[in-house]
Amino acid sequence: MRHQYPFSYFSHLAAAAVLMASCAAQAQDAAPGPAWTFGGYGSLGIVHADYDQADFVTSVLKPDGVGYTRPFNLSNDSRIAAQLGVKVDKKWSAVVQVLLERRYDYSYKPTIEWANVKYQATPDLALRVGRIALPIFIGADYRKVGYAYPWVRTPVEVYGGMPITNSDGADVSYRWRAFGMKHVTQAFYGGTEITLTDTTNVKASGLAGVSHTAEVGALSVRASVFGATVNTNVARALFDGFRQFGPPGVAIADRYDVIDKRIAAATVGVNYDPGKWFLMSEIGYMNGHSFLAKTHAMYVSAGYRAGPFTTYGTYSKVKARDPNRHPGLSLEGLPPPYANAAMQLNGGLNHLLQAIPTQDTYTAGVRWDFLPSMAFKLQYDHVTPRHGSRGSLINSQPGFRSGRTVHVTSAVLDFVF
Amino acid sequence: MRISPFTCLAVALALAAPLATAGELVVIVSARSPVSVLRQDQVADIFLGQIANFPGGLEAVALDQRIGSPERDEFYAKVTAKSPPLVKAYWSKMIFTGRGQPPREVAGSAAIRKLVAENPSLIGYIDKSALDPSVKAVLLVR
Numbered sequence: 001m002r003h004q005y006p007f008s009y010f011s012h013l014a015a016a017a018v019l020m021a022s023c024a025a026q027a028q029d030a031a032p033g034p035a036w037t038f039g040g041y042g043s044l045g046i047v048h049a050d051y052d053q054a055d056f057v058t059s060v061l062k063p064d065g066v067g068y069t070r071p072f073n074l075s076n077d078s079r080i081a082a083q084l085g086v087k088v089d090k091k092w093s094a095v096v097q098v099l100l101e102r103r104y105d106y107s108y109k110p111t112i113e114w115a116n117v118k119y120q121a122t123p124d125l126a127l128r129v130g131r132i133a134l135p136i137f138i139g140a141d142y143r144k145v146g147y148a149y150p151w152v153r154t155p156v157e158v159y160g161g162m163p164i165t166n167s168d169g170a171d172v173s174y175r176w177r178a179f180g181m182k183h184v185t186q187a188f189y190g191g192t193e194i195t196l197t198d199t200t201n202v203k204a205s206g207l208a209g210v211s212h213t214a215e216v217g218a219l220s221v222r223a224s225v226f227g228a229t230v231n232t233n234v235a236r237a238l239f240d241g242f243r244q245f246g247p248p249g250v251a252i253a254d255r256y257d258v259i260d261k262r263i264a265a266a267t268v269g270v271n272y273d274p275g276k277w278f279l280m281s282e283i284g285y286m287n288g289h290s291f292l293a294k295t296h297a298m299y300v301s302a303g304y305r306a307g308p309f310t311t312y313g314t315y316s317k318v319k320a321r322d323p324n325r326h327p328g329l330s331l332e333g334l335p336p337p338y339a340n341a342a343m344q345l346n347g348g349l350n351h352l353l354q355a356i357p358t359q360d361t362y363t364a365g366v367r368w369d370f371l372p373s374m375a376f377k378l379q380y381d382h383v384t385p386r387h388g389s390r391g392s393l394i395n396s397q398p399g400f401r402s403g404r405t406v407h408v409t410s411a412v413l414d415f416v417f
Numbered sequence: 418m419r420i421s422p423f424t425c426l427a428v429a430l431a432l433a434a435p436l437a438t439a440g441e442l443v444v445i446v447s448a449r450s451p452v453s454v455l456r457q458d459q460v461a462d463i464f465l466g467q468i469a470n471f472p473g474g475l476e477a478v479a480l481d482q483r484i485g486s487p488e489r490d491e492f493y494a495k496v497t498a499k500s501p502p503l504v505k506a507y508w509s510k511m512i513f514t515g516r517g518q519p520p521r522e523v524a525g526s527a528a529i530r531k532l533v534a535e536n537p538s539l540i541g542y543i544d545k546s547a548l549d550p551s552v553k554a555v556l557l558v559r
Binding site: 145218 | 458462468469476484485494497498499500501502503505506509512513514518
């Protein structure tokens, strides 16, 4: 996941922010000087799938997965990140996080996951400017920090629909108390650009949303809504083809191509964690008015902790609310070369629409906290794409059959430092 | 995760100190602090970085016992219902989403008592046997 800005641009920006913050610290006589923090997290994962007609992928931003391309994959769940922070005084701080993981272009080029300057206006009111983690689902902002959650990965049905993890802009968060509960309300505005390959990308602008978290005792509830204007040219060639076929083709292209499409999403999540066990559930709704289709997704997960072991089970599903088929262009009356081209375009469109996810997964796993900052997890997923959808499978081969269950086994070593 | 002289001190003292088991723990503030009593959930909020002030508005800054110490493990188990890995996972979420940093570590009840006594903003937890008039107990950890 590479952002439009060259790496060096953002590292300079981040370095400048951190330096500025440290100079500001020296200007303050009373302050004890800036407090620097350094830390990081990482995961080393291996995943196996028993299917050779498609690849199971852990994120749509991975170029390939496991199953068809190879029986074992080391890159889908593996990553490492480092974070440098400086706290100048009670009000000013800055942070930069650099992440290494396999990207859509097969490279491991480092990305700035986030880099921002924070102004703590009051103990309860904070403003940040820069690249900021997006707080959409309960775990969306820390989904890459495997150590922070019980599973090998966040449920693909729910989190896979929202691969954007950060935004360049600003946010404000306010902590308050009412009705015997603790509340955090966060509003954010920004945009992002994800470069997929040299010629394809995803751009989101006017990315705005609100996230609200309420906590009482062991219970935590988060609701969020967000919207963005999205453009992506990943399927532009296909839709440009349709546009050659006059009004019916243009209508199809306008319906499905992602040009200035307003994407809306809403999520509600509940987490109950008294320590000995946990119960967690989230539901999400997304509509992209395009081949990024209208979907409903949910999961329920429960776990029990005994000593260093946490055993857990999860049921998750995503259901397309838009058809994942389209009759395409009518071939009637078209001269043979045009009919042939139209047929190919129709095939391409339906292949694309097969990616609109309908899928359910049963998961069982165990987490073993065998060292103070290290956990080992073993997980089995019973993944079934349905109703003609490929679900979270890519690189489907002619023998691919929707409805066939894929058995996925994963092991991961998560750590923080 | 935090690089500070206190961490170095904590490590040095950890190596020097004999192994101990936690006795009864008390949460303390300076004898000069206006705070006289805190509920368990209020203490949990301060130590988990969920609130930055004592009731009444005075700034609250938590001090932790050193990592792996019996006092620390017992404190978090009883006050926040979190085992050491859960506390670590909690702070991983906070740190790597930019929402906070864990309390600074100080080695041993005597060192914590000394710092807390000098600064009404500080709050710590120590062995009950280490109490003296320079600090006051605001919660008995059960």
